[in-house]
Amino acid sequence: MASSAPIGVFDSGIGGLTVAREIMRQIPGETIIYFGDTARVPYGSKSKKTIITYSRQIVRFLQTKNVKAIVIACNTASAFALETVASEVSIPVIGVVKPGARIAAKATRNGNIGIIGTEGTISSGIYNTYLSETNPTVNVYGKACPLFVPLVEEGWLTDPVTVEVAKRYIKELLSYDIDTLVLGCTHYPLIRHTIGDIVGNNVTLVNPAYETARELKKVLEKEGIESTATAGEHKFYVSDGAEKFQKFANTILPCEVVETKDINIESFADSLI
């Protein structure tokens, strides 16, 4: 695979842009092909079987763009589909959960770690698995926060309603004396200030995006496929609402998004599955 090939990054919608942003910052020579599954967002309440089907379609689409590596920039899809899709392709596939768990295990001082995420991510117990592997002595407390994604999508990032909902969700975790809280959904960094105000200065917020970009860099170097040139034009694809997506992307990315294309992601279905 040529080192000049792009990196595929995908998410259920806009959340994964927080990961794309981190990749652009840390390895600015890489070109990104981003896919947001805006027609079928949210992923957080869907079953493992459905998330695997959707992820396979997206991986097939990204492969038509000749990507050299894929980043699953969605916790739910990382939890449910990473293992399956990674075993089906010959390029590296990286999720956000393992890097997030690794950094949380390093960050905690008292061994009590909270995880907030979608219903799917929390019920999968995947953070617990990775955290236990890294450090068997930590205590992990998970809490599903299903209203955070719609509140972010509504743009109520610091609204009193969002503050009230966040207090409600996080209260229970604080009762366990956590000193570290993983933002286990790529939408959540967009409300990190609201969450930070509630948990206070003694709790470290962990954003897996940073560590994911670091891991990607290491993998590219290990495989000898890191870009040696300047990045080309990042390209953005969605399954619905290209205009709305592009407007949002331009508010959070360091580059200008000049074009976003709508594609029919269902047409990448494999009839054998």
Next chain:
Amino acid sequence: MASSAPIGVFDSGIGGLTVAREIMRQIPGETIIYFGDTARVPYGSKSKKTIITYSRQIVRFLQTKNVKAIVIACNTASAFALETVASEVSIPVIGVVKPGARIAAKATRNGNIGIIGTEGTISSGIYNTYLSETNPTVNVYGKACPLFVPLVEEGWLTDPVTVEVAKRYIKELLSYDIDTLVLGCTHYPLIRHTIGDIVGNNVTLVNPAYETARELKKVLEKEGIESTATAGEHKFYVSDGAEKFQKFANTILPCEVVETKDINIESFADSLI
């Protein structure tokens, strides 16, 4: 078409059950085949093109069950896809918007009507179109309420957060001196008490489900295909999460839902489209 054939009813998820419930009450001799597109819920933020694609797939699925009529128990799909799918099949297809508009036009005394619904339903302006056709003198004020569906799905039906969100959304409409408010999304009847407390006794809440079931009854009679027997067993299908759906359905339907099947709705895609 045999009068003993079932009625197809579909929605993006659980909301359409409020319409199915009304059909069961008003025409208890009819058998229902319900489909909830739980894998791709919500529809409210999606484009017209995507909603037409999804609705066509569902209509094709319902036709494999030999339905004699179809009720689109979703305002967004009624707004975007009714005309298209109705022109492509030879059985009657009924939406919820026209019946809702008709009853609102009858209910208003001062001519000021509010509509709450999803982003798609409100931006389509379809309630305005139908209301103007029925009564050109009415003033119609629409407000999109994107957080209502996730709040209902979270089960926070009378929660203080839902009350605060509802106040925020409805405040603007009340400033227009509305005396009638259409619950323009089939999820909203599930929070009608919260909404009713905010708007007060002087505002009539219109639930299109009641009028939709009445219209269905009339259409079946006109076509001479009304059931003359006792209803068979209603059948429920979803695109994801059958168990969760069934649990919810059993809390709101007058019949017991004994089985809900997961189907792969994408496999009903027409490759010609």
